Amino acid sequence: MQDTLFDMPEEAPEHAVIARFHLGGDDFGEPDQRSLVFDAERSIGAAVAAAGVGEVDGNEFGGGEVVIYAYGPDAEALFRAMEPGLRMLPFRPAHVVLRYGESGDDVVSERVEL
Template sequence: MDTLFDLPEPERQQAVVAHYRLSDDQYGSPAEREAIYDAERVMTAAVEAAGVGEVDGNEFGGGEAVLYAYGADAGALFKIMEPTLRSLPFRPANVVLRRGSRESESRVDL
């Protein structure tokens, strides 16, 4: 038997994508970026401790900060991240929970 071909199918990854409006049309202020980095560190530790996925990074530009996280269950991932996501003061803000296809996305306003 060739075990190379008997590997289980990888689990379909779900996503939590948080969007925050910043104070300018570029990358936000240094204090805003630092707040995002701090929140990312807190969420990374919480998500890893809960074993629900991984916080995969951020993106700044166009007056917005976006945080990305992936795991097997977007709802479980969001539950762990939600307190920190809500604690960030930047508004408007929302989170997209991707459970597969675009048709199965849901949006939560923060």
């Protein structure tokens, strides 16, 4: 008799798309900039969900920039779903890091300028 508990396939490592935008104003950007980010994040989250490629996990404001985090099984598919919404944000300089696997020193990543 086989124990099916040990026959389960391993989960694929989680990939990430991490988008970083420079903001103006104080450390957290201007109120209208934050509003644009929140609107874009909702739109990007809906696109990611509709494509079934992962989830947008939130943002982090500080140090004159905002970072938007998203996770899923395929960083390239996740970025394809997110890219139109990310490119619509007017803040520059900006870039995205596609991380192919769990966070760690030896994980492969790719930087894309927006």
